[in-house]
Each structure stands twice: as structure tokens, then as C-alpha cells.
Amino acid sequence: MSWARTLARLLVFREPEEPRYAFTAGRKDRPRERGPGADAVEDKKNKLREGQRVDNLLEQDRLLSTGLDENERLLRQVFRHPENKDLVLRPFSLSTDPPRRALLVFLDGPTDKTVQNLAILQPLMLLAGLRLDRDLDGEGPVPGAGDETAREALLNRIQETLLPGNEVTTAASFKDVASEVLAGNTVLLVDGLDRALSVETKGWATRGVGTPRAEAVIRGPQEAFTEQVRINVTLVRKILRRSSLVTDFVKVGQMSSYQCAVLYLDDIANPDLVAEVRRRLESIKADYVNESGILEQFIEDAPRGLAPQVLATERPDRVAAALVEGRVAILLDGNPWALIIPATFFSLMHAAEDAYVRWPFGSFARLIRYVGLGLALLLPGSYVALVTYHQEFIPTDLLLAFTGAREQVPFPTVVEVLLMEVAFELIREAGIRIPGTVGTTLGIVGALILGQAAVAANIVSPILIVIVALTALGSFTIPNYPFSLSVRTLRFAYIALGSFLGLFGIMVGLFVHLALLARLTSFGVPFFAPVAPVTRGAPDHLWRGPVWEQECRPDYVDPLRRRRQPRVSRGWVRARKKDDEEPGGR
Amino acid sequence: MASPRLGFNEAVALTVIFLSVKVMISHLALMFPLGLSATWMIPLMHLPVGLIGFAVLAWLLNQFPGRTIIEIGEELVGPALNIFFALVIYVFFTGGSALVLRQSAEFMLTDFFPDTPISVVAATYMVGAALIVYLGLETLGRVARIAFPFLIIGLALLILLTANLWQPHGIYPLWGPGILELSWVALSTLGVGVEIFFLALAAPYLPQGRLLPIGLISVLAAGLVVAAVILASLLVFPYPVVQEWTLPVFAITRAIEWGGFFVRMETLFLPLWVFSALLAHATALYLSVATAARALKLPYHRPFILPTVVLILAAAFVPPNFPAAMDWGFAFLVRWSFIFLGVIVAVLVAAALLRKRQQGKGGKTGRRPGRRTNHT
Numbered sequence: 003m004s005w006a007r008t009l010a011r012l013l014v015f016r017e018p019e020e021p022r023y024a025f026t027a028g029r030k031d032r033p034r035e036r037g038p039g040a041d042a043v044e045d046k047k048n049k050l051r052e053g054q055r056v057d058n059l060l061e062q063d064r065l066l067s068t069g070l071d072e073n074e075r076l077l078r079q080v081f082r083h084p085e086n087k088d089l090v091l092r093p094f095s096l097s098t099d100p101p102r103r104a105l106l107v108f109l110d111g112p113t114d115k116t117v118q119n120l121a122i123l124q125p126l127m128l129l130a131g132l133r134l135d136r137d138l139d140g141e142g143p144v145p146g147a148g149d150e151t152a153r154e155a156l157l158n159r160i161q162e163t164l165l166p167g168n169e170v171t172t173a174a175s176f177k178d179v180a181s182e183v184l185a186g187n188t189v190l191l192v193d194g195l196d197r198a199l200s201v202e203t204k205g206w207a208t209r210g211v212g213t214p215r216a217e218a219v220i221r222g223p224q225e226a227f228t229e230q231v232r233i234n235v236t237l238v239r240k241i242l243r244r245s246s247l248v249t250d251f252v253k254v255g256q257m258s259s260y261q262c263a264v265l266y267l268d269d270i271a272n273p274d275l276v277a278e279v280r281r282r283l284e285s286i287k288a289d290y291v292n293e294s295g296i297l298e299q300f301i302e303d304a305p306r307g308l309a310p311q312v313l314a315t316e317r318p319d320r321v322a323a324a325l326v327e328g329r330v331a332i333l334l335d336g337n338p339w340a341l342i343i344p345a346t347f348f349s350l351m352h353a354a355e356d357a358y359v360r361w362p363f364g365s366f367a368r369l370i371r372y373v374g375l376g377l378a379l380l381l382p383g384s385y386v387a388l389v390t391y392h393q394e395f396i397p398t399d400l401l402l403a404f405t406g407a408r409e410q411v412p413f414p415t416v417v418e419v420l421l422m423e424v425a426f427e428l429i430r431e432a433g434i435r436i437p438g439t440v441g442t443t444l445g446i447v448g449a450l451i452l453g454q455a456a457v458a459a460n461i462v463s464p465i466l467i468v469i470v471a472l473t474a475l476g477s478f479t480i481p482n483y484p485f486s487l488s489v490r491t492l493r494f495a496y497i498a499l500g501s502f503l504g505l506f507g508i509m510v511g512l513f514v515h516l517a518l519l520a521r522l523t524s525f526g527v528p529f530f531a532p533v534a535p536v537t538r539g540a541p542d543h544l545w546r547g548p549v550w551e552q553e554c555r556p557d558y559v560d561p562l563r564r565r566r567q568p569r570v571s572r573g574w575v576r577a578r579k580k581d582d583e584e585p586g587g588r
Numbered sequence: 589m590a591s592p593r594l595g596f597n598e599a600v601a602l603t604v605i606f607l608s609v610k611v612m613i614s615h616l617a618l619m620f621p622l623g624l625s626a627t628w629m630i631p632l633m634h635l636p637v638g639l640i641g642f643a644v645l646a647w648l649l650n651q652f653p654g655r656t657i658i659e660i661g662e663e664l665v666g667p668a669l670n671i672f673f674a675l676v677i678y679v680f681f682t683g684g685s686a687l688v689l690r691q692s693a694e695f696m697l698t699d700f701f702p703d704t705p706i707s708v709v710a711a712t713y714m715v716g717a718a719l720i721v722y723l724g725l726e727t728l729g730r731v732a733r734i735a736f737p738f739l740i741i742g743l744a745l746l747i748l749l750t751a752n753l754w755q756p757h758g759i760y761p762l763w764g765p766g767i768l769e770l771s772w773v774a775l776s777t778l779g780v781g782v783e784i785f786f787l788a789l790a791a792p793y794l795p796q797g798r799l800l801p802i803g804l805i806s807v808l809a810a811g812l813v814v815a816a817v818i819l820a821s822l823l824v825f826p827y828p829v830v831q832e833w834t835l836p837v838f839a840i841t842r843a844i845e846w847g848g849f850f851v852r853m854e855t856l857f858l859p860l861w862v863f864s865a866l867l868a869h870a871t872a873l874y875l876s877v878a879t880a881a882r883a884l885k886l887p888y889h890r891p892f893i894l895p896t897v898v899l900i901l902a903a904a905f906v907p908p909n910f911p912a913a914m915d916w917g918f919a920f921l922v923r924w925s926f927i928f929l930g931v932i933v934a935v936l937v938a939a940a941l942l943r944k945r946q947q948g949k950g951g952k953t954g955r956r957p958g959r960r961t962n963h964t
Contacts, residue, residue, distance in 0.1 A: 388855075391701065395855035503704075503712060505855065506696055509862035510716045513731070517720040520730035534730035536597040 056080055060177045068153075070103055070193035077107055080180050089183075096126055096160075096192065103193040107179065112186035114205025121167045122188060122201055129164065153195055160192070161199055169202035181259075211237065214316050216483055219355040226316045231263050231335035237318035238265060238333075242325060246270070252280060254297065254334070257289035261335040262297070265321070270328045272560045278525055279330050279343060294339040295484075297332070301343075303523045308492065308515065310484040311524035313345035320354045328561030344524035344559065346531050348543035351375065353481040356546045364546035372544075374479030378489050381473050382419050383496030383508050385466075389415045391504035403465070410460040416501040418462050422470045423494070425452055430474075531558040540566070594793045598729030599802045600809070601736035602871060606783045607810035609868035611817040611837055612861050613691040614914040615780070615922060619818070620831035622773045626764025627827070628819040633774035635811040638781045641930075642803040645784070648937050649791045649799055651944075657788035657936070658882035664939035673932050674883035677785070678876050680928055682896060685872035686903030687917035689713055692865040694910040695835055699854070710904055717869035718897045721877060722890060725793060728870055735863045742860045743813065746837070747820040749844045749853070754823040764827075779925035780814075781807065786871055788933075789878050834914065873897065 056079050066073050074091060081089040088109045095101040106122065161170050173179045174197050179189050186204035211233065214226040223241075227234045235249050246268040253259040262283055266276050282301040291297050294314060302311040315321060316339055321331045324342040332341040342349075351371055356364040388396055389404065396404060411418060429452065433445035453470075456462045473493070480486035492515070499507035522529035532539050539556035541547025550571045555561045570576065594602075610616070616627075623630050652660045658677075661670035693710040701709065720728050764770055787794070787803050794802060821836045824843055833839040838861075841854040877892035907913035 392855060395852045397849045397851055399849065503708075504701060505858055506700060506709065506862060507712070509859055510712050510866065513716050513863060513866050514719055516734060517723055517727050517731050520734065521723045521727045528730065530730055530734060534598060534733035535593075535595040536733065 052079075060180060063175045063177050065175050066173075066179070066191070066196050066198060068194055068196045070105055070191055073191050073198075074105055076176060077179065080176060081183070092123075094123065094127055097128060105191045106188055107183055107191065107198075108188040108203065109183055109186070112206040113188055113203045117167065117201075117203045117205065118188055122165060122190065122203075125164045125166065126160075126190070156192070157195055157197055157199070160190075165190075165199065165201055167201040167203070171200045173198045173200050208233070217315060217317050217320070217354060217481065219353070219358065222354055222358040223317070223319045225318055227318060227333070227338040227340060229336050229338055231261055231333050231337075234318070234333045234338075234340070235263055235265065238321050238325070238331070241319055241322040242267075247325065250276075250280070252283045254283055254286050255288055255291040258292070260291060263333040263335075265325060265331040265333065267325050267328070270326070270555070270561050270563050271330055272328060272562065275328075275343070275525060275559070276330055279332065283332070291334075292336060294332070294334045294337045294341050297334055298341055298484075301341075303525065304521075307522045308518050309347070309488050309522060309529065310350065310482065311345055311522060311529070313342040313349050313482065314339045314484060315342060315354075316340070317354050323354075323357070326555075326566075328555050328559040328563075344527035346524065346527060346543075346558070347519065347529050348533075350482040350485045351480070352542075357549070361546050361548040368545055371479045371481065374476035375489065377472050377476030378474075378480065378486075379476075379493055380496055380508060380512070381469055381476065382423060382493060383498075383500035384505065385469050385500075386416050386419050386497055387500035387504040387508055390501060404463075407463040407465045411463050412460070413462075416497065418466055419469070419497055420494075422453075422456070422462050422466055423473070423497070425456075426470055426474055427490070527558045532556060592724050592726040592793050593795075594725055594729045594790055595733075596795055596798050596802060598733040599787070599790065599794055599798075600806050602729050602732035602867070603784065603786060603802065603806035604809045604813065605732055605736065605739065605864055605867045606786055606871045607781060607806060608813045608817075609688070609864045610780060610921075611814050612835075612864050613688060613695070613917070614834050615918060616818060616821065616836045617831065617834050618914060618918040618922075619777065620821075620827055620836070622765075622777070623770060624764035625759050625761055625822060625827045626770050628759065628815050628822055629764075629770060630774045630777060631780070631811045631814040631818065633771065634778060634781055635808065637778055638784065638807040638811065639804055641781070641933075642784055642787075642807055643800065644937055645788060645933055646800040646803055648933065648940055649788060651940055653796070654792050656790075656792060656878070656882050657785075657933075658879060660940075661932075661936055664936055664943065671883060673935075674879050676928055676932065678879045678883075680782075680925060681872050681875040681879070682899055683903055684917075684921045684925070685869055685876065686900045687907070687913055687920060688865070688872070689869060689900060690904040690907055690913040691910070691917060692861070692869075693904070694913065695838070695861065698910075699835075699838065700858070707901075707905075710901060713866065713869055714873075714897050714901055716866045717873050718893050720866075720870045721874045721893055725790065725874060725878075728867075728874060732867050735867065739860060739864055740813075742857060743817065746841060746844075746857055746860070747816060749846060750820055750824050750840050752845070753840075753843055754820075755826065756823065758822045758824070758826045759819070777922045778930075779922045779927075781810075782921075782925045782929045783871075785929055786875055789875055789882070834910070873900070876900075 059076065059080065064076075078084070078089075078091070083089045083091070088111060090106070090108050090110050092106040092108075094104055094106070096104050104126065106118070108118070157172070161172070171182075173182055173189060179191075179198050179200075182189050182198075182200040186206055187200045188203040190199040190201065192199075208230050209228050211228050212226050213224045217226075225237060227237065239247060244267065248264075248266055248268045250264040250266075252262045252264060254262045264276070264279055264283065279301075283297075286297075286300045288296075288300065291300065298310065298312045298314065299305050304311065313324075318340075321340045321342060325331060330343045332343065334341075351368065353367070353371075356367060358364075359367070389408075393401060408415075413421070426449070429445055429448040432448070433441045435441070436444055453462075453467045457464050457467060477486050477490055477493075480489060496508055496511055499511040503510070519529055520534060528535055531537050532543055537557040538554065539558070540552040540554050542552060542556075550567075553567055553569060553571070554564055555566050557564070619630065620627050648660065649655075649657065652663070655663075658670065658674050661673050665673070689710055692713060693706050696709050697704065697706050720731060765773070784803060784807060787799065787806075791799055817837060821830050821840055824830075824840045825833070825836070830836050830839075838854060841857045842852070844853040845851075846853065873893070873896060874889070876896045877889040880892045880896070881887075881889040904913075907916050
């Protein structure tokens with residue numbers, strides 16, 4: 003009986019039993035000796051050696067041989083077959099005379115079986131005899147192994163006449179073959195040929211183009227990026243129909259390479275900026291870069307900076323607008339967020355809709371956002387400072403209201419504020435983690451009930467609920483999520499400063515904060531450009547100027563073409579000439 | 589390391605703030621007894637001297653492009669005399685910063701934190717200033733540029749909100765103590781503009797060929813700002829009253845009446861004091877450490893920040909009390925500074941002229957000014 007054993011163990015001292023580990027990794031506390039564990043160590047070493055051999059095979063870019071069996075054996079090693087059940091090796095014969103052995107290599111799952119059957123297996127198994135024999139009749143006998151020209155001819159014939167897939171490429175090395183198979187393509191190996199043919203058969207499940215979730219607008223396009231880089235590029239191309247729009251692909255990550263599309267307008271973007279983006283992407287030596295947030299941290303100028311230096315967006319229209327300004331966009335495969343480079347403080351405070359509504363309202367929305375930023379960052383700290391140190395500055399009527407409301411609260415103001423701020427952050431975080439509508443409900447119910455209960459229990463004053471609510475609203479007005487995270491975090495620093503040194507502390511903190519932000523750059527562009535340093539451009543940073551005044555691209559991007567539109571972009575406002583018979587003059 | 593670049597707007601913003609920060613401390617309190625009802629004219633009378641003085645300084649700096657006044661001094665008067673000049677500049681800006689720091693801290697203590705130790709307030713100021721100087725001149729310029737519109741708008745608001753309190757008779761008699769006496773006061777307080785010396789150390793980092801306009805615009809703008817603030821003070825409080833205040837500008841913020849609800853408006857203007865003081869302390873600290881680094885031919889100024897901050901903090905507590913700090917500050921920064929720094933500039937200008945004349949006589953055999961020495 004277990005309780006008896008426990009009692010005995012407690013009462014009677016016994017030497018502890020030697021623990022037995024099934025997994026002994028990292029246990030260096032005992033000398034290695036021959037015994038039952040020695041085989042496991044040896045197995046581990048063998049496994050490691052085998053892994054290194056395969057890695058070398060790929061890293062040294064070993065070429066395929068003409069022997070199909072040898073290629074198959076090595077590919078099995080590369081993909082750890084037969085342990086790896088995803089790999090499919092489908093042997094078959096080309097229906098030539100005599101028949102020629104061939105092998106299809108693909109992964110079960112990411113490939114489209116219909117395409118494989120109709121566009122690869124069917125023509126090769128049924129039509130190869132007809133097409134190849136007929137096509138090669140005029141050029142001599144069917145080529146055999148050893149004759150390079152003949153091999154080339156056979157490869158070309160298969161590629162050109164038998165594989166109706168829209169994208170067929172050749173692969174010469176095991177690394178290429180592995181890369182193609184992992185990308186969801188189907189690779190065809192033919193006996194006697196030292197090159198493989200890769201047919202585009204990607205067929206993995208994808209999400210359709212949805213609506214933006216973090217950057218929703220009332221007026222403007224309602225499309226958002228999806229997880230497929232090709233679809234995302236298409237979404238941008240759909241908006242920006244210009245032949246100079248270049249999509250350059252760079253692979254990022256070593257353990258699992260991801261395609262990273264670098265988009266720019268060749269006739270507008272600064273070549274140095276494009277080269278710098280490429281340089282940074284190519285220089286990344288990391289196992290796994292599967293998300294744009296991770297990629298952002300690898301390429302930003304100051305990863306320890308207080309604000310993001312890259313603009314993340316899920317809106318294709320925003321990417322298109324940025325490209326037209328001369329910026330560069332990065333799209334990472336498997337990720338619905340694009341990164342726009344360079345980013346400035348003002349671009350982080352912009353929303354797509356600013357440009358879609360008439361300029362006074364776009365400017366007003368921006369003004370509200372800056373007020374929101376100020377509230378989110380400084381309001382709780384200022385409240386603590388005023389109530390703790392500067393009561394005399396509060397108008398008497400308001401002070402009486404504050405004092406009356408706080409009379410029953412036992413905590414000092416700073417504790418009260420911290421309690422509510424932390425509670426709000428908890429609700430916010432829980433609301434995100436709890437799935438679906440429950441999260442939203444929890445957010446509302448939690449905030450209401452918690453706030454009401456806290457006031458009823460005299461834990462906090464009603465005034466503070468107003469302060470916390472205004473702070474929360476302010477933080478929600480910040481359109482860029484990473485930037486709002488920065489503001490949310492720094493708010494606590496300002497609360498601390500306000501509680502230690504009052505408004506003076508907050509002012510000094512703000513000064514230091516400004517200095518640290520002013521020091522930041524995004525791919526060399528100062529964070530506060532075009533205000534500090536002052537650079538030329540259109541009226542589109544602090545406020546949104548009228549569209550007809552957006553004549554120049556921002557100077558800090560240093561675009562190849564500075565002017566965006568002529569000085570008089572509304573041709574119809576020209577004074578009507580005497581001989582102008584057409585209506586429309588002023 | 590790439591050398592910093594200070595744009596036109598950043599340089600003007602920083603220089604104007606540095607020049608006009610004295611309206612925020614107690615200098616004005618000691619100016620009113622001298623200028624009486626015509627005190628507002630003193631900055632305007634300083635303007636021609638300031639503009640001409642800066643034009644002379646700019647001429648000297650333009651003779652040696654890419655160099656600061658310290659390196660120019662070394663070439664013109666030799667290392668021995670130049671190290672003395674550098675020491676004077678270092679002591680002047682360190683000491684001046686200490687006296688202004690004491691006044692800023694005392695002000696903060698008197699009006700906002702009566703229970704806080706003055707050392708905490710002074711140290712907080714210096715931490716902010718030291719951090720921005722550590723980050724560099726470029727950052728300092730950018731922060732000044734961002735803060736500048738807010739400071740100017742704040743000051744304008746402060747002046748305009750007192751409009752209902754203006755008493756036009758406050759500026760009469762128009763010439764105050766009399767035109768001769770007023771001229772003498774203006775002459776004896778020329779030191780209020782020596783902060784323009786900042787440009788002599790920032791010259792290599794300014795846009796090429798823009799030194800003169802930057803300096804002239806800054807002097808003009810600062811003169812007008814100071815004159816406007818003094819005029820507003822005199823219009824709100826007649827001069828017998830205004831000279832009683834240790835901080836006249838703060839007194840006018842307290843006098844603002846805007847309905848029954850907003851009774852204490854000085855909180856709204858607190859950023860004016862804190863930001864302008866922090867920027868002024870940071871600029872003075874930069875001047876001190878840059879002078880030390882240039883004089884000792886070191887490529888970086890950062891090693892001098894901590895020792896200079898300690899010196900400033902120590903010197904700030906030498907005056908026994910606030911009135912003493914005010915008196916010493918006025919004497920040191922307003923009365924005598926022009927003589928110290930003016931003599932240095934005069935000697936260097938004379939040496940440059942002499943060299944130019946000698947080169948003119950000696951044809952092209954002499955060494956041309958403007959060529960860089962190895963250590964720069």
C-alpha cells in the first residue's frame with residue numbers, strides 16, 4: 003500500500019535509489035564505461051555521424067549521378083526514409099522502347115495528387131512512347147547513358163513535350179532536389195540522366211484572402227495578406243500595376259529556409275536602400291525565421307530600441323502606397339504581415355484610412371491618435387504625480403471631488419493605479435488568449451465587473467476607473483501594434499517616475515525617452531524624420547495634407563524620382579483660356 | 589565612427605534655446621533693478637553687438653573650415669596659450685552650468701517639491717543632460733528641434749494669457765533710468781549672449797556655408813524672445829513690483845486668470861522650465877566635454893562626461909544659498925563672461941588677421957589657413 007510505503011520511507015532511513023533515466027542527454031556526472039548504456043552512446047554517435055554525412059552531402063552540393071539506384075539510395079538517406087513516412091518514392095517506367103526506369107520523389111501532403119496524376123504520371127507512363135519515339139526518330143536512336151548530348155536531348159524532350167505542368171525546372175544536385183521536394187514540388191529522376199526535373203505541384207492547404215483584423219478601416223480596400231507569399235505578392239501587384247515593380251526572393255533561415263520576397267519599384271526606390279535590405283536579409287544566420295516579427299528583430303538597426311523601426315502591416319494597399327513613396331517591402335512566406343522599410347515615428351502613427359477620407363478628417367483622426375498616445379503614455383503617471391505631489395495645482399472643485407472619492411480608499415495612489423493598470427493588462431492579455439467570442443465577452447465583463455467591484459469594495463476610487471479607461475482607449479488608438487506594446491510597457495516607467503519625482507520626474511523621463519527615440523534610425527533614416535532632422539517632402543507626417551498637395555516623395559527615403567505629381571495636379575482648376583471651347587474651365 | 593551632423597533647423601533651435609533659457613531663471617530678477625521700466629530694451633540693444641560679434645566669430649571659423657575654435661586656437665597662438673584658452677572655456681561653461689543648475693534646482697524645490705532634497709533634483713537634471721550628451725550632438729539637436737515648437741508655443745501662450753492683465757503704463761518712463769544709463773547697462777550685460785560660443789564648437793558639424801545664417805538667425809530670434817518675455821513681465825507687473833520676484837516669468841504664470849476653474853496655471857507651463865533647463869544643461873555640458881576632448885586631442889568626448897557632471901554638481905553647491913547663486917550667476921554669466929570669451933575671440937581674430945596679412949605679403953609660400961592638421 004502506498005501510504006504504508008510512504009510512512010516507512012519517512013520513518014526508516016534508506017539510501018536513495020539510483021535514479022534511472024531513460025534519456026541521459028547532458029548527464030556528465032559519471033564516467034563512461036562499457037555496459038548497458040554504452041550501446042546507446044555508440045548509437046548516438048553513429049546517428050550524429052550519419053547526420054553529418056548527409057549534411058555534408060547537401061552542403062557540398064553533391065551532384066546527381068546517372069545511376070537511378072544510387073540517387074534513390076542517397077535521397078532516402080537525406081530524407082531519413084523509411085523512418086520518415088512523409089517521403090514518397092514512386093518508381094515507374096517511361097513507356098519508351100525499351101522502357102526506361104524512372105522515379106518520382108515527393109512529400110505526401112503538400113503536393114497536389116491530381117496534378118501529379120494528370121500532369122506527370124499519365125503523360126510519362128502512357129504517352130512517352132508515342133511522343134519520345136516519334137520526336138527522336140529524326141535525330142537518331144534513343145539516347146543511352148554515357149552520351150552527354152543524347153542525355154541532354156532526352157531531358158529536353160521530357161521537359162518540353164511530356165510534362166504539361168506550368169513550371170518545370172531542372173535540378174542538378176541533391177541539395178536542389180531536397181529543396182524542391184520540401185517546397186511541395188514533385189521531382190522526376192530518370193535512369194541514365196544526371197539531372198532531375200522538378201514539376202510544380204504545390205497543393206498545401208491555404209487560407210483565403212480575408213479582411214484586415216488589426217488594421218480595419220471603414221473606407222478603403224478590405225483585403226488583407228494571407229500566409230502564401232505568392233498570393234501576397236499578387237495582392238500587391240493587383241494594386242500596383244507597374245512593370246518596374248520588382249519581386250526579389252531571398253531565402254532566410256538555415257534549419258528551415260523561408261522565402262522572403264523583397265518588393266520595390268526599380269525606378270523609384272533608392273538602390274542603396276534595396277541593397278542594404280538584401281544585405282541584411284542575406285546575412286541572417288539563424289535556424290528558424292518563420293515570422294515577420296522574428297525577421298524584424300534580425301534586421302532592425304537597434305533591437306534594444308524603445309520603438310519598432312520597421313512598419314508591420316497586413317494591408318496590401320498600404321504596402322503599395324509605401325512602394326510608391328520609394329520604400330521597400332518584405333513579405334515572408336507563411337506570414338500575413340509585410341514589413342515596410344524604413345519606418346519613422348510618424349509612419350507608425352499613420353493609418354491607411356487617413357488618406358482615404360477628406361484631408362481635414364484624416365488630419366483630425368491623426369490629432370486624436372496623438373492625443374491618445376499622450377494619454378496612454380502619460381495619464382496614469384501624471385495622475386499619480388498630481389495627487390501625490392502637486393495637489394495645489396488641481397482646481398479646487400476637482401480636488402474636492404478627488405479627495406471625496408479617495409476618502410475610503412486605503413491604498414496610496416500609486417498602489418491604487420498599479421493595481422488597476424495590472425488588472426487591466428491581465429484582462430487584455432486573457433481576452434487575447436481565450437478563444438473567439440468568449441475572449442471579447444471576458445474583456446467587457448471582466449473590465450465592468452472588476453472595476454465596479456473594486457470601487458464598491460473601496461479598493462480604488464471611481465476617478466481612477468476613468469483614468470484607466472482613458473489610458474486604455476488612448477493605447478487602442480495607436481494604429482501600430484508593436485508600437486502600442488512599447489507604449490503600454492513604458493507607461494509603468496512613467497508611473498514610477500511620477501510617484502518618485504512628480505511631474506518633474508515625468509518631464510525628465512519624457513526628455514530621456516525623446517532622446518533615446520531621436521537616436522534611433524530605421525535603415526539609416528532618423529526615427530523623427532522629417533521633423534528632426536528636417537527634410538523635405540509632402541505634408542503627410544504630423545497631419546495629412548490634401549491629396550493635391552502630396553507633390554513630392556519623402557526626402558529622407560532619398561528616392562530616384564522626387565516628384566510624385568506636378569505642381570498643379572488638378573488640371574481642371576487651370577484658368578480657362580479664351581480659345582478653350584471645352585467646358586470645365588473655371 | 590561617423591561624425592555627427594547638425595542640420596540647419598536643429599542648430600538654430602538648440603542655439604535659440606541655449607541663448608534664451610536665462611529668461612526662465614533668475615537673471616531677469618537682477619536685470620529689472622538695472623533697466624527699470626526699459627529693461628525690455630536691453631536685449632534689443634544687445635542685438636547689434638551680438639550680430640556683429642557673431643559675424644566676426646563666423647569669419648574666424650570660416651577661415652578654418654572643419655575645425656572648432658580649439659583647433660583654430662592651437663594653430664594661431666600655439667599649444668601653450670591655447671590650452672589656457674581651452675581651460676578658460678571649460679571652466680566658464682562648467683561653472684556657468686553649475687550656477688544655472690543651482691538656480692533651476694532651487695526653483696523646482698521652492699515651487700514644486702518643498703520636501704525633496706535639492707541634491708536629488710540637481711542630480712536628476714544632470715542625469716538627463718548627461719544621457720543626451722552621451723548619445724551625442726546629433727541627438728541633442730534633434731531633441732531641441734522637437735521641443736522647440738512646443739517651447740515657443742508655450743511661451744507665446746504664456747504671454748498671451750496674461751493679455752488681460754497688461755497695464756501699458758508699466759513700460760513708462762520709456763527710457764527707464766535714462767538713455768545713457770540704459771546703454772551702460774546694456775554694455776555691462778553683454779555676457780547674456782556668450783552662449784553663442786556653442787556654434788564655435790559645433791561648427792564642423794553644421795551644414796557647409798550655413799554657419800553665419802544659423803548664428804544670425806539664432807541671435808535675432810533669442811533677442812526677440814527675451815525682449816518679448818521681459819516686456820510681458822513689465823506689462824503685468826510694474827517694475828517696482830517685478831523686481832521683487834526671484835523668478836519673474838514664473839510669477840506671471842501664477843498671475844494668469846482663466847475663469848474660476850483654472851486657478852493655478854503654472855503646472856501647464858512646467859514643461860517649459862524643465863525642457864529648456866535640460867536642453868541648456870545638456871548643451872553646456874556638451875560644450876565643456878567637447879572643449880576638453882578637443883584640447884586633449886581625443887576623438888571622443890564621452891570619457892569626460894562623468895567627471896564634468898561630478899564637477900558641475902559639486903560646483904552647484906558652492907554658493908551658500910539661492911540669492912548667492914543668483915548673484916554669482918549674474919556676475920559670472922552676464923557681467924564677466926563677455927570679457928573672458930571676448931578676449932579669446934579677439935586674440936584669435938587678431939592672430940588670424942596678422943597671419944593673413946603675412947601670407948599676403950609672403951605670396952603663396954606661407955601655410956594656407958583652412959588646411960587640416962594631422963590631429964583633426
